[in-house]
Amino acid sequence: MACDDRDTPELPATCCCGDNGGIARADPIPHFSAMYSRLPSTYELLEALAAVPAPAPVPASASAVGATPWPQRAGRAFWLGFVVTLVATLIAAAGLVVWRLVLKHPLAPWSIRLTEALLVLSAACYAASGLMRLPGVLAILRNPLRWQAVQMDLDSAIENALLRRLGRIHPLQLQARQRRVALQLRLWEGMARTVGLLLALAPAALVLVSGLHPLPHQAQMKGSLLWLYAVMVVVGAAFYLYVHVQCSRPLRRLSHVLAEAAEINARLGAKRAGPAPSTEPAPAQ
Template identity: 85%
Template sequence: MLPATCGNGDNGGIGLARPDPLLSRSMYSRLPSTYELLEALAAAPAPAPVPASVSRDSATSWAQRSGRGLWLGFVITLAATLLAAAGLAIWRLVLKHPLPPWSIRLAEALLVLSAACYAGAGLMRLPGVLAIVRNPLRWQASQMDLDSAIENSLLRRLGRIHPLQLQARQRRVALQLRLWEGMARTVGLLLALAPAALVLVSGLHPLPLQAEMKGSLLWLYAVMVVVGAAFYLYVHVQCSRPLRRLLHVLGEAAEINARLGARRTGPAPSTEPAPAQ
C-alpha cells in the first residue's frame, strides 16, 4: 500500500487526490441535449387508469374528435377562402377581367363554411370552458399536477448526472433565455414605435397627401401594435416559457443530486496521523 503522502520529489508532504466516487460514476451518464430535455417536458405522461364507474368516456372522446375535426375544417376552409380571394383580386385588379357571379358566390360560401366550422369547434369546447369557469382552482390544480408529473419524470432521468454538468447546462439555458426575451422585447418595441416615428416625421416634415393619410396611419399604428404584441406573446409561449421550466428543473436536479452525493460519500476521512500511544 502506498502512503497517503510522499516525502520525495516535488510532491513531498502533499496528500494524494482521492477520486470522487460520485463523479467517476456519474460522468459516464450522458446529459441529454437541450432539445431532448425540452421534448421531455412537452411530452404528456401516460394517462391514469379510469375507474369503470365513469361512463362519460365515449361522449368525451366523441366531443374531442368532433372538435378536432371542426377545427381542421376551419383551417382548410379558411385557407381555401384566402386563396379564392387572392385569385379573385388577381383576376379583377391585375388581369382586368370582370368577375363571374359564381366565383363571388363560391368565395362567400367558403367564408360562411369556415365561420360555421369555427363556431362549431367553439361549441364543442364550450363544456370544458364552462367547467374551468365554474371551478378554476380545480383546473389549475390539475394542470399543476400534470406539470409536476412531467418534471418528476425528467428529474428521475437526470438522477445520475453530476451536479456540475447540470449547473453548466443551467447557465447556458439561462443565457439563451435572456437572449430570446431581449430579442422579443426589442422587436416588439420596434414594431410598436415604427408608426409613431412615422407620425413624428410627418409632423416635422409634411408628407404629400398627409391629410388623406391620417386614417391609414392610425390603422397602420394599430396593426403594428397588435403584430408586436402577438410576436412577443408567441416568443414567450413557444420559447421563454419552456426554457424557464427547463431552467427550474435543471436547478432542482442539480440540488437533489448534490445532496444525495454528499449523503452517499459522507465526510472525507482525515489524513492526520493518529496520536502516539
C-alpha cells in the same frame, strides 16, 4: 525506471513513469463513477418536458375538462375544417382580386358566390369548434382551482419523470447546462422585447417625422397611419406572445428542472459521501 518520491519532496503527487512522466498532479481530479451518466441534449430535455406521461396521474373522474372523447374529436375536426376553409377563402379572394384588378376582367357571379360560401363555411366551422369546447370552458369557469390543480399534477408528473432520468448526472454538469439554458432564455426574451418595441414604435416614429417634415398628401394619410399603427401593435404583441409561449416558457421550465436536479443530486452525493473527516489537530493531553 521506478518512481522515487524522495527526489521531489515538494511535489508529493509527482510520478516519473508512464506517458505522464515528470508531470506533477498536486490537485488530482475526483472520480465520480457512481454518479456519472450522459447528460441528454437540450432538445431531448425539451421533448421530455413536452411529452405527456402514458399513465394518467389523475383519474378520469377528476378531470377538469369534463368532456368525453367524441366531443374532443369533433372539436378538432371542426377546427381543422375552419383552417382548411379559411385558407381556401383567402386563396379564392386573392384570385378574385388578381382577376379583377390586375387582369381587368369582369367577375363571374358564381365566383363571388363561391367565395362567400367558403367564408360562411369557415365561420360555421369556427362556431361549431367553439361549441364543442364550451362544456370544458364552462367546467373550468365553475371550478378554476380544480383545473389548475390538474394541470399542476400533470406538469409535476412530467417533471418528476425527467428528474428521475437526470438522477445519475453530476451536479456540475446540470448547473453548467442550466446556466446555458438561462442565457438562451435571456437572449430570446430580449429579442422578443426588442422586436415588439420596434414594431410598436415604428408608426410613432413615422408620425414624428411627418410632424417635423410634412409629407405629401399628409391629410389623406391620417387614416392609413392609424391603421398602420394598430396593425403594427397587434403584430408586435402577437410576436412577443408567440416567442413567450413557444420559446421562453419551455426554456424557463427546463432551467427550473435542471436547477432542482442539480440541487437534489448534490444533496444525495453529499449524503452518500458521509461527513467529511475533520482536519483539526487533536487537543493536547
